[in-house]
Amino acid sequence: MKDAEDLRRTLRRIDGRGYKAYRDIEGEYDMGWFTLRVDHVQSDPFAPPSRMRASIAIAQAGYPLELYSGRSREVAFRDFLTRCFYAASREQVGGRRRGAISIERPGQEILERSTVVFRSGMVEVRFKVALPAAGRRILGREAEKILLGDLPLVVENSLLYRNMDGEAALQHVTTSEDADHIRERLREVGLVSFVADGSVLPRRSGVDPRPMDRGRAVPFRSPPSMRVELDTPNHGTLTGMGIGEGVTLIVGGGYHGKSTLLSAIQNGVYNHIPGDGREFVVSLESAVKIRAEDGRRVEKVDISPFISELPGGVDTPTLWRPLRQGQRFC
Numbered sequence: 344m345k346d347a348e349d350l351r352r353t354l355r356r357i358d359g360r361g362y363k364a365y366r367d368i369e370g371e372y373d374m375g376w377f378t379l380r381v382d383h384v385q386s387d388p389f390a391p392p393s394r395m396r397a398s399i400a401i402a403q404a405g406y407p408l409e410l411y412s413g414r415s416r417e418v419a420f421r422d423f424l425t426r427c428f429y430a431a432s433r434e435q436v437g438g439r440r441r442g443a444i445s446i447e448r449p450g451q452e453i454l455e456r457s458t459v460v461f462r463s464g465m466v467e468v469r470f471k472v473a474l475p476a477a478g479r480r481i482l483g484r485e486a487e488k489i490l491l492g493d494l495p496l497v498v499e500n501s502l503l504y505r506n507m508d509g510e511a512a513l514q515h516v517t518t519s520e521d522a523d524h525i526r527e528r529l530r531e532v533g534l535v536s537f538v539a540d541g542s543v544l545p546r547r548s549g550v551d552p553r554p555m556d557r558g559r560a561v562p563f564r565s566p567p568s569m570r571v572e573l574d575t576p577n578h579g580t581l582t583g584m585g586i587g588e589g590v591t592l593i594v595g596g597g598y599h600g601k602s603t604l605l606s607a608i609q610n611g612v613y614n615h616i617p618g619d620g621r622e623f624v625v626s627l628e629s630a631v632k633i634r635a636e637d638g639r640r641v642e643k644v645d646i647s648p649f650i651s652e653l654p655g656g657v658d659t660p661t662l663w664r665p666l667r668q669g670q671r672f673c
Contacts, residue, residue, distance in 0.1 A: 416517075
């Protein structure tokens with residue numbers, strides 16, 4: 344395996360050459376305390392950035408076992424590490440090199456990510472690097488600053504436990520674990536969704552998924568007739584609205600929160616980060632949203648599998664049978 348000095352010499356050797364000479368750096372490097380793998384080098388400065396990986400031993404990273412014991416916590420912790428790497432890359436790499444090191448930007452959801460993986464006792468982070476150029480000529484010295492200066496600091500500040508917020512990491516994994524636990528409990532008690540009391544459902548805007556400021560938002564409160572209690576491993580007993588199997592109607596006037604509640608329920612198939620406001624709005628992972636296209640309607644369809652026994656003894660199959668000419672149903 345090559346080492347960091349081999350990488351430095353290669354970058355200096357190809358400095359000023361045509362961009363395709365960057366392919367000379369592909370391979371694996373021992374960077375001292377972590378391993379760098381250059382998997383694919385972009386073909387030109389305007390192509391998608393180069394793909395690279397950095398890996399260290401989990402034991403060397405110093406993670407407490409409680410952060411990744413069990414599948415639920417491991418998935419959440421890998422999500423947390425992705426967020427740490429994203430933040431570190433934004434903070435560490437400044438000036439004209441800002442954005443040179445990049446990783447998928449996480450949103451409000453906790454997802455199983457391929458950006459950070461655990462395997463064979465190692466933690467591996469997968470990221471991209473935009474290798475610098477002047478026109479189509481290699482800027483080897485700039486690339487040296489990125490790969491041998493900035494990158495080790497980003498890896499150190501994001502993957503080593505001593506440099507991260509341990510309490511935030513634990514909160515991240517326990518919140519996700521409790522959401523997974525609630526999702527399993529839904530099946531047992533015949534519910535399809537749960538909205539915890541105190542949840543903040545409104546978002547800042549239609550393009551900003553972060554929660555509305557708590558000083559403006561009205562926390563959710565379950566109607567007494569639908570209130571249930573669910574136990575969680577880490578956050579104790581939670582109360583909230585349980586939506587059972589079957590047909591449930593959400594009604595109300597304009598700006599009363601109908602769409603906001605429906606949006607939270609449909610996004611409940613995902614776990615959410617602490618502070619999102621919807622941490623314990625949980626729906627079965629099989630839940631889907633079906634919506635008619637604007638300006639269109641559904642007609643002449645048998646809805647009896649979904650709705651039956653209407654008030655007044657009206658039979659739903661009767662509603663969808665073709666009406667005789669001149670006959671009306673109101």
